[in-house]
Amino acid sequence: MGGTSPLAWFKWQALFSDWQVFAVGFGETIIISALSLMLALAIGVLVGVLGVAQLAPARAVNRVYVEFLQNTPLVIQIFFLYHALPHIGIMLPVFAVGVLGIGCYTGAYMAEAVRAGIQAIPRGQLEAAYSQGFTFSGAMRHIILPQAKRVSFPPMTNQVVNLIKNTSVMAMVAGGDLMYHADSWASTTLHYAPAYVVTGLLYLSLCLPLATYARKLERDLEGGL
Amino acid sequence: MKKLYLIFLALIAACALLSGCGGAPAAKPQAPAGDPADIKAIKTRGVLKVGVKVDVPKFGYKDPKTNKIEGAEIDLAKIIAKKILGDENKVDVQGVTAKTRGPLLDTGEIDFVIATFTITEERKKTYNFTEPYFVDGVGLLVKKSSGIQGVKDLNGKIIGVAQSATSRKALQEAADKAGVKVTFLEFGTYPEIKTALDAGRINVFSVDGAILAGYVDDSTVLLAERFSPQEYGIASKKGNDALAKLAGDTIAEMKKSGELDKLFKKWGIS
Numbered sequence: 001m002g003g004t005s006p007l008a009w010f011k012w013q014a015l016f017s018d019w020q021v022f023a024v025g026f027g028e029t030i031i032i033s034a035l036s037l038m039l040a041l042a043i044g045v046l047v048g049v050l051g052v053a054q055l056a057p058a059r060a061v062n063r064v065y066v067e068f069l070q071n072t073p074l075v076i077q078i079f080f081l082y083h084a085l086p087h088i089g090i091m092l093p094v095f096a097v098g099v100l101g102i103g104c105y106t107g108a109y110m111a112e113a114v115r116a117g118i119q120a121i122p123r124g125q126l127e128a129a130y131s132q133g134f135t136f137s138g139a140m141r142h143i144i145l146p147q148a149k150r151v152s153f154p155p156m157t158n159q160v161v162n163l164i165k166n167t168s169v170m171a172m173v174a175g176g177d178l179m180y181h182a183d184s185w186a187s188t189t190l191h192y193a194p195a196y197v198v199t200g201l202l203y204l205s206l207c208l209p210l211a212t213y214a215r216k217l218e219r220d221l222e223g224g225l
Numbered sequence: 226m227k228k229l230y231l232i233f234l235a236l237i238a239a240c241a242l243l244s245g246c247g248g249a250p251a252a253k254p255q256a257p258a259g260d261p262a263d264i265k266a267i268k269t270r271g272v273l274k275v276g277v278k279v280d281v282p283k284f285g286y287k288d289p290k291t292n293k294i295e296g297a298e299i300d301l302a303k304i305i306a307k308k309i310l311g312d313e314n315k316v317d318v319q320g321v322t323a324k325t326r327g328p329l330l331d332t333g334e335i336d337f338v339i340a341t342f343t344i345t346e347e348r349k350k351t352y353n354f355t356e357p358y359f360v361d362g363v364g365l366l367v368k369k370s371s372g373i374q375g376v377k378d379l380n381g382k383i384i385g386v387a388q389s390a391t392s393r394k395a396l397q398e399a400a401d402k403a404g405v406k407v408t409f410l411e412f413g414t415y416p417e418i419k420t421a422l423d424a425g426r427i428n429v430f431s432v433d434g435a436i437l438a439g440y441v442d443d444s445t446v447l448l449a450e451r452f453s454p455q456e457y458g459i460a461s462k463k464g465n466d467a468l469a470k471l472a473g474d475t476i477a478e479m480k481k482s483g484e485l486d487k488l489f490k491k492w493g494i495s
Contacts, residue, residue, distance in 0.1 A: 004463040006331045010350070086424040172417070174385075174410035184411050187323040187388040190351045 025181030039103030044110025117152030157214035279320035353469035362451025364434030385427035
């Protein structure tokens with residue numbers, strides 16, 4: 001490969017000798033992903049269940065949360081947490097900005113998946129649970145959610161893939177993630193082509209297995225219904 | 226499942242193929258007499274394409290009132306256009322950032338980058354650079370209330386730099402010399418660094434002094450200290466060697482005649 005090509009061999013050599021830069025970013029991306037996933041799941045179940053509650057205010061909370069977070073760009077939400085909150089005295093570390101921002105954002109999508117899953121369960125199930133003396137939360141926990149899980153899982157797994165890719169917005173607020181380190185290294189050395197090829201492959205290595213798993217879950221579900 | 230991995234493999238193969246083609250166009254036959262291929266291409270096109278800054282007042286700045294990009298570096302582009310095409314208005318400038326300037330040169334979308342592009346030994350391996358047309362030092366912009374007077378006050382401070390990062394290296398060396406520990410955060414654009422400074426995310430905004438001058442306001446102060454000189458050069462694609470020579474000669478002539486000093490004086494840059 002010629003010396004003038006964006007993918008010239010000496011640029012790859014430079015990248016391999018600086019591999020730690022990418023490893024550090026990759027690790028950070030995985031940690032931010034894992035923690036924000038936990039937050040997103042917690043929010044998803046909570047807000048999702050609120051969406052099928054009988055109390056109108058509870059359903060309103062679900063709608064406001066979901067519509068607000070789904071219909072504003074994640075970048076704006078992250079900028080708000082990072083640049084705006086310090087002006088009112090709240091200085092979250094950038095790591096917390098990432099976990100909170102991406103967790104809350106993905107939580108809205110998880111909530112919709114959970115709500116759809118619950119609504120796929122015949123209404124008779126809830127009525128039967130009530131007739132056995134279950135409360136709303138008891139019925140949800142023991143009767144409805146275990147059944148809804150099967151329906152909700154494939155779309156939720158797809159949201160995990162989105163979550164991982166979305167962590168790349170952290171690069172815009174010096175978040176120390178994989179994309180940040182790739183940008184930093186690429187603009188210092190100007191070897192942008194190998195940098196972004198490798199970065200893309202690293203994201204792929206996280207997301208492809210998950211996407212494959214989601215497809216398998218979907219197929220299993222089709223067989224079961 | 227198997228199909229999926231086949232697709233994946235095909236993608237990688239396509240990647241390799243594309244990169245293989247990247248080096249090929251260098252073998253264009255040269256015109257037997259007259260202009261070298263790279264200059265001829267511009268003459269055929271009838272316009273010189275140059276990447277410039279749009280967010281650095283006096284160097285390359287898009288005036289929101291007139292919507293025109295102006296500055297000393299745009300004037301340089303015009304002078305080169307006049308040399309090649311005989312008309313200083315046959316130049317097409319477009320804004321570039323640290324992230325886009327390299328790819329735009331490589332694809333041939335632009336012929337030159339004249340955009341406060343610092344010359345380094347490592348970068349010379351990737352692009353042709355002319356001799357420096359301007360030398361600037363890295364400066365420090367701090368909040369007045371922070372009480373920071375110079376490098377010695379930077380212990381434990383967070384410094385916001387631009388992703389092009391030559392200022393980062395310069396400042397790290399200065400901090401090591403002064404025996405102070407600093408951390409760096411990199412941002413994509415200058416306004417983002419200023420926003421982070423205003424929010425208190427960083428204590429210092431540090432890029433080239435002439436660039437910082439455009440961001441001084443009532444709450445901030447630009448310290449007098451300057452670090453390791455940053456030399457700006459005109460960059461062009463490797464292989465377009467006649468273009469690089471022409472730009473280099475132009476700068477050398479302008480230096481000799483004093484025209485270059487006059488140009489920067491005209492824009493109030495010293």
